[in-house]
Amino acid sequence: MRWTLKPKPTQEEIDNLSQELKVEKLIAQLLLQRGITNYEEAKAFFRPELSDLHDPFLMKDMDKAVVRIEQAIENEENILVYGDYDVDGTTSVALMSSFLMEYYHNVATYIPDRYSEGYGISFQGIDFAEDNDISLIIALDCGVKAVEKVQYAKEKGIDVIICDHHRPGDILPDAVAILDPKQEACPYPYKELCGCGVGFKLIQALGASKGITIEQLVPCLDLVATAIAADIVPITGENRVLAYFGLQVINASPRIGFKAILDQVNKKELTITDVVFILAPRINAAGRMKHGQHAVALLKETDLATAQKYAKEIESFNAERKSLDKEITEEALLQIQNNQEEERFTSVVYNENWHKGVIGIVASRLTETYYRPTLVFTKSGDKLAASARSVKGFDIYNALEECSDCLEQFGGHMYAAGLTLVEERYETFKQQFEKVVAETIDPKLLQPEISIDAKIEMDQISPKLMRILKQFAPFGPGNMTPIFMAEGLKDTGYARGVGEDEKHLKCALYQNGSTPIGAIGFNLGNKMGLVKSVKPFDAVFSLDENEWNGTVSLQLKLRDIR
Incomplete structure (x- = not known):
């Protein structure tokens, strides 16, 4: 690993922010490194508000999209909500179709088959629309490069609204409306929404014309937060607000489909990381192993018994995915070695x-x-x-x-x-x-880089520091878990390997006579000799909590040792 220390703000900047917020200098440094320079920005960071979300009509073509959907409803046209087969696409389709169907019933959903149709809008999907007398397609998480497909739809008298977040090509499709903050002429202030996030902005705009408040839309933010986590988009700005409130929904009142998944894995309080490793792979597994429509059905289901049946199926898709993934990875590694x-x-x-x-x-x-x-x-x-x-x-x-x-x-x-x-x-x-x-x-x-926020002394680590750091969540690109470095460490002498083949390292570390703190290093079992030697060593870690027999204690989550 290549260790790099992030640039440290000036001492004057740290002192000023520390005084303004009445926080320790270490916290002020971490905030400055995240672009937070004053009280107002800190308040928005620690206490996200729904009022921080931008006006959806700032997005290019939003007015056109709303007018066309309202026209379709007024004329009783058939609408097809079309999305990609991954988490971002399937959550988008569940989100948009559920919202429309609350007040309009001529709505169908379509997820392309990964194998026979491939990614994005397909000719087959447009033929399906024609066969079912559909005159409007709302494409989510895809479409911004589908120039030929949109033209094909147009020739059949089918209008297309595109909600995408991928980079457009040189030529844009001839769609009724293209909602994509990454297109050049779009003045929308936040460019990093995922596909489901763009879909949510369309819902927000449609809701505004019906007098639906942003507070009334909060229950569907569980889908948006899941897509943000799975698509690894930056958790900054508007994404941070959406992820923050979406996580609250997942933990306080998850939709029936999520509840069915979570009942199987016996997990209570989810973080963004849990969403990435627990919810996302299972939703993805449907599109990978069978068909993305299975995921949409689960996400829209309102009956628990039916949702549990779907979740069980998806669990088996996920088990199959894991075993294939392992087998193919081994074959691919062999190919590279040879x-x-x-x-x-x-x-x-x-x-x-x-x-x-x-x-x-x-x-x-x-x-x-x-x-x-x-x-x-x-x-x-x-x-x-x-x-x-x-x-x-x-x-x-x-x-x-x-x-x-x-x-x-x-x-x-x-x-x-x-x-x-x-x-x-x-x-x-x-x-x-x-x-x-x-x-x-x-x-x-x-060479893999480990980016370090700050050097710290072991006696700076305290339950109070941990309490504040937990409020930096949700973590993700643009706001990663703070990583620290401490120098001149020693082990108490009880370091040992744990787990299968003792590939993980468990130890307790101290510095200059400080109180030892327990540490776990996943896949760092090979560093055992270094830890057990009499020489002091340096370590890079994040702070974590370890719960054992109902007692919660601080622990270091080691990233590397040298």
Whole structure:
């Protein structure tokens, strides 16, 4: 790991904020590093308010979208709510269709089949709309690059409203309205919404014309918070407000579908991290292993017994996903090891039999292992499809754009993307992608970085500090869990390996005679010798709480030791 200390604000800035907020200097430093410079900003950070949300009509085309939906309702047209098969897409479809169906019934939902249709708006989906006399499609979490598909719909007399958050291409589809804060001419102040977040803004705008207040929309923020967590968008600004209130809904009065999932895993108070690791994989598993429509059905269900039946099915999809994920990751790692005759800047692997629903997860695992921009390919119909994942600081979307002459289509973000190409272009693309990355990546990005907020002394760690740090949540990109570094540490002498193959490290650390604090280091069992040696060592950690037999104690969650 490459340890980097974040730049420290000036002492004057720290002193001023510390005095203004009446907090310790360490807290003032952490806040300044998050861009919080005064009392008002701190209040918005620690006490998010629904009034902090922006006016939805600031988004380009919002008025057009609302007028067209209201017209469809007035004329009793059939509306199709269309979304992608991942968490962001399925939560968006559940959100939008549930809202519309509260006061209008001619609403159908559609999730494309990952295998026969692929990502985004499909010709098959438009044919379905035509066959069912649907004249308006609301596309969520997809569509901003679907120029041909939207034209195809238009030729059939079907209007399309796009709610997306992906980067648009050079040409925009000829849709009735395009809601996407990332399009150039959009003045919307917050650019980092997920697809479900953009869908929520449309609901907010539709609600405003019906006298529905933002407070009345809070119960559906559980879906928005889940999408924010799963899509790994920054938890800053408006996303922070949506995630904060959405988490409260998940914990206080979760929808029946979430309750059915949570009953199976026996988890009470969920954090954003729990949403990422408990709710999101299960919702995703439906689209990966079977069909995304299963997830929509679960998220919209109002009867507990039925929801429990759906949740049980989804649990079995998730178990199947886990075993495939493990098997394919092992095969992919072997493929990389066998081709390691030269130093490469990328990891690109392909097997025509790999399950398309799992290649994104496998790409993430390979990136964790080899820390290279990574592509995992499989066969999809008569083409090859891939999931791309990047390393911190490198824009994989831009790299793919440089290779676009080899690709049939691609889309995504800085750190994750999807693409298809014809098999004959695979080797050419692989070489071109390697060349682009080699020429543009800063070599130090190929070593995993641990970003440290502050150096601290062990005697600064207290239950009071922990109480304040918990209020920094929800954590995520743009507001990560604070990471600390302490120097000259020693172990009390009882360090031991725990877990399977003793791969985790358990110890208690002190510094200059301070009171020892318990510590756990996941996957740090190999550092045992360093901890047990008589020499002092440095450690990087976050603060955590350990509950044992009803007693809660502070513990260090070790990230690295040297």
